[in-house]
Amino acid sequence: MKVRFGASLLLALFLWGCQPAASPAGPKSSITVQWDSQTTTFTTARATVRDVLQDLGIQLGTLDRVVPGELAMLSDGLLVKVTRVVEVLETETVELPFEKQVVRNEGLAAGGSRLLQTGVNGSEEITWRVVQEDGILASRAVLRRTVLVAPVPEIVMVSAQTNFTVIPIEGTLAYLSAGNAWIVRTDSGQRRPLTTSGDLDGRVFQLAPDAQRILYTRRLTGTDAFNSLWTLSTTDTAAVPVDLAVRNVLWAGWSPQAGSTLAYSTGEPRSAAPGWQANNDLYLLGLPEPDKKPAKPQLLLAASSGGVYGWYGRRYAWAPDGRSVAYAAADSIGIVDVADPQAVTQRVLAQFVPFQTYSDWAWVPEPDWSADGNFLYAALHAPAVGLELAEDSPAFDVAALAADGSLRVNLVAQSGMWAAPVLAAAASLDRPVAYLQAINPLQSVNSGYRLxxxxRDGSNRSALYPVAGEAGLLPQLPAWSPAGGMLAFIDGGDLWVIEIASRVAQQLTGDGQTSSPSWVP
Known part of the structure; x- marks a missing residue:
């Protein structure tokens, strides 16, 4: 036992002797700290700014700022400054002044004006982000704006009458201006409005073949439908517009052989762009007898998905004999035989790769018939011109398609996507095909165009309007005069006509809100 006790004592003494000697205290630094309107100077042996703050019992908020930072090492004479940062949100309600809008209308007498809508101020809630440093404002910035009550603009209608040269007008020329239908007969000085509601949406706007009636669509608000189909006499100044009880119309057109019969296609309203989902259907409808209920529509084509980009819809065009209707989709053009409404057939004339727009719209051709009904003309999406994918090809060609499917001829290479050839009804013309040529054909989606x-075979091409060097036209469908001696078109929002033989163009309107010319005998 004595031996064991002695050995343990020796071991303990040895281990105690091996412990390192206590290190001497570190050097002390004189530090000044400023916080909460206080300043203190003292000497400390602590190592970091954080240590000093802890010794003084200074607690930092989430946004508080320390200079130098908390992990900075102390040095003699160091100044440590604590800045208290407070962020608050403040809201205020301010008045939103109404804007003043001026609508030009040729229906008012020269120099006249009319208040259409009284302006009303709105209100807006502004949320400010306010930052204070040590109780002093450092910054104040707008975080968000919320319109509480939208202002109502003041709308004043002023006369847009301009003394343009009066020229003879063959047949009846109709056009849209500021959401209303207008017609011109005899000469350009004799024009009058057919409607005054200001809600025509321009999706459908067409004179009947005998010019006795006009077909149009009106915008609807506060309902589940986006528009409605109407017709109105063009000869009876006391006539009342007739609601055809058809809603959500994407296309409608008169039968060329029966002025009291029309066809139409519909869609379904959608909250997302473009605002509809096409049904790709086709109906036949006869006008109601006076004081009678509208006739029941006859289904020609049942609703369908419509193929690639079918959600956007199809374009249609009646054949001159009224026995068939051409259709155009994003990837094909064909004919619907409606001679027997009980046995409707459909056949494809041409297929092509649909154009990828990378947006909420789809490109669909605008077909038109030759006067004899043997050919369809349209701009078609062409193959790639470089290394791009087929659906990205920027090229579009004007083509003629035989109605019996026996022939397809490309007439104009790289015309542009909005070329939309329009054929004159007069079969005796030397050059009966009008179309738009893109000034930048490989960027035709946004290009200006020349008329x-x-x-018919694509030969004898010539530019009609505008002259070289002037700004091009926007995409549109020009209208031939009944005899084919003139074309009506839109330039700068105004209606113009040009005489084919002399190449002389004449402006007819000056309100800058004109579109959709329609011209019949």
Whole structure:
């Protein structure tokens, strides 16, 4: 036992002797700290700014700022400054002044004006982000704005009458201006409004073949439908517009052989762009007898998905004999035989790769018939011109398609996507095909266009309007005069006509809100 006790004592003494000697205290630094309107100077042996703050019992908020930072090492004479940062949100309600809008209308007498809508101020809630440092404002910035009550603009209608040269007008020329239908007969000085509601949406706007009636669509608000189909006499100044009880119309057109019969296609309203989902259907409808209920529509084509980009819908065009209707989709053009409404057939004339727009719209051709009904003309999406994918090809060609499917001829290469050839009803013309030629054909989606003429086979092409160097036209469908001696078109929002033989163009309107010319005998 004595031996064991002695050995343990020796071991303990050895281990105690091996412990390191206590290190001497570190050097002390004189530090000044400023916080909460206080300043203190003292000497400390602590190592970091954080240590000093802890010794003084200074607690930091989430946004508080310390200079130098908390992990900075102390040095003699160091100044440590604590800045208290407070962020608050403040709201205020301010008045939103109404804007003043001026609408030009040729229906008012020269120099006249009319208040259409009284302006009303609105209100807006502004949320401010306010930052204070040590109780002093450092910054104040707008975080968000919320409109509480939208202002109502003041709308004043002023006269847009301008003394343009009066020229003879063959047949009846109709056009849209500021949401209303207008017609011109005899000469350009004799024009009058057919409607005054200001809600025509321009999706459908067409004179009947005998010019006795006009077909149009009106915008609807506060309902589940986006528009409605109407017709109105163009000869009876006391006539009342007739609601055809058809809603959500994407296309409608008169039968060329029966002025009291029309066809139409519909869609379904959608909250997302473009605002509808096409049904790709087709109905036949006869006008109601006076004081009678509208006739029941006859289904020609049942609703369908419509193929690629079918959600956007199809374009249609009646054949001159009224026995068939051409259709155009994003990937094909064909014919619907409606001679027997009980046995409707459909056949494809041409297929092409649909154009990828990378947006909420789809490109669909605008077909038109030759006067004899043997050919369809349209701009078609062409193959790639470089290394791009087929659906990204920027090229579009004007083509003629035989109605019996026996022939397809490309007439104009790289015309642009909005070329939309329009054929004159007069079969005797030398150059009965009018179309738009893109000034930048490989960027035709946003290009300006020139109005062109050509023969049925694509020969004898020439530019009609505007002259070289002037700004091009926007995409549109020009309208031939009944005898084919003139074309009506839109330039700068105004209606113009140009005489084919002399190439002289004449402006007819000056309100800058005109569109959709329709011209019949």
């Amino acid at each position: 062109m003429l050509m023969d």
